[in-house]
Amino acid sequence: MKYKWNLKKSFDMSYIAYKLNKLREKHVMDKADAALKKKILRYYNSIPLLEIDDEKKESLKYLRHNKFHVFPSNFIKKYNPEKIESFFDEVSGFPYVLHNGNKLYFKKGTPLRHVQKKYSSLLVEQDQASPHRYLTSSFNVSPNDVIVDLGVAEGIFSLDIIDKVKYVYLFECDKEWIEALKLTFSPWRDKVCIVNKYVSNIDKGDFISIDRFFADKEKQPTLFKVDIEGYENKFLEGGEKTILENNSKVVICTYHKEGDFENISSWFINRGFKIEPSKGYMLFPGENQPFDAPFFRKGLIRTCKI
Known part of the structure; x- marks a missing residue:
């Protein structure tokens, strides 16, 4: 008996498995981030307010009302990876974005959705209000x-x-x-x-x-x-x-x-x-x-x- 291979069904099942795995990873990360947030807030709730500087107070205010983030500040809300356009260079095969009119390339084989997320995080890092801004x-x-x-x-x-x-x-x-x-x-x-x-x-x-x-x-x-x-x-x-x-x-x-x-x-x-x-x-x-x-x-x- 010959087995008839259904390519579309195989692709659909692989994609579903990929998405389920990503959801599991996100769930684990969300739980870890929630535990970190709780740990940080518990620590600072035990400290007299006068001993906490103004910049930390602002970060704690953000943390109390939002998910854990490396940059605990409202400026990060300006950035959305889904609004970023990313492209593949047909000649080189490398993905890229247009950054201030210039092509900024990423590692070969990087999916475009990952390029969007990475580029968005770079923009967050160099925002005028970012603790990671160089200049x-x-x-x-x-x-x-x-x-x-x-x-x-x-x-x-x-x-x-x-x-x-x-x-x-x-x-x-x-x-x-x-x-x-x-x-x-x-x-x-x-x-x-x-x-x-x-x-x-x-x-x-x-x-x-x-x-x-x-x-x-x-x-x-x-x-x-x-x-x-x-x-x-x-x-x-x-x-x-x-x-x-x-x-x-x-x-x-x-x-x-x-x-x-x-x-x-x-x-x-x-x-x-x-x-x-x-x-x-x-x-x-x-x-x-x-x-x-x-x-x-x-x-x-x-x-x-x-």
Whole structure:
């Protein structure tokens, strides 16, 4: 007896199974987020109101009336992934969005719905009110700047400033991003250098220190943007000479690990830099690390030599 394969039925069942799995994952995540929210509110309900600063009060007010979010603030409600258009490049096969008129590419094979969500989260990160916003009107780039972008991923930060600066070094350790970056920055090949390395305090294999990399470079960095998943201290250990010799400005993330804000701030203050924390707070549980009181973390600091 021959078995007649029903392709449409098979596709429908696969899609249903996929959707059911996604619903289960969402249910698990929602339960975990609800437990975190309850834990945070219980902690702050036990603290005298006078001991809680105004920015935390605003975040707690949001949290009491909304679901848990990394950015506990009303500004996130402006963004909706479903309103974002995403496309496939027929020549390269890479997905992309149009960001301020320029193509911003994502990893090959990324479904368009994931591109929409990712791009929406990037817009949230760089909103004027976001604790993760890198630049401000008073801390910005200039035409003679040489930018070092550490932890590039899709490259939205450098794409925003590419026409406003002299040169950009893009450091990204994930090989899957490299081809997408080459496509995004193809119109500016003459002012971009892509480096597929981990930035650290050692020089071996896939790891390189900033001091080693820039030891013989003609174009020296005037501004660093650093978002390297909790390895920011390794960057400082391996880049101190370069930062100090060039009086480089640095915008550096401080939310990946508890204590990073205090430790990284002290590093710069002790070397004669002034620091400016970003506004507001983040709630970042991270992966495989404890997430305990006081929970709220400063997203980043902006620093420059006094």
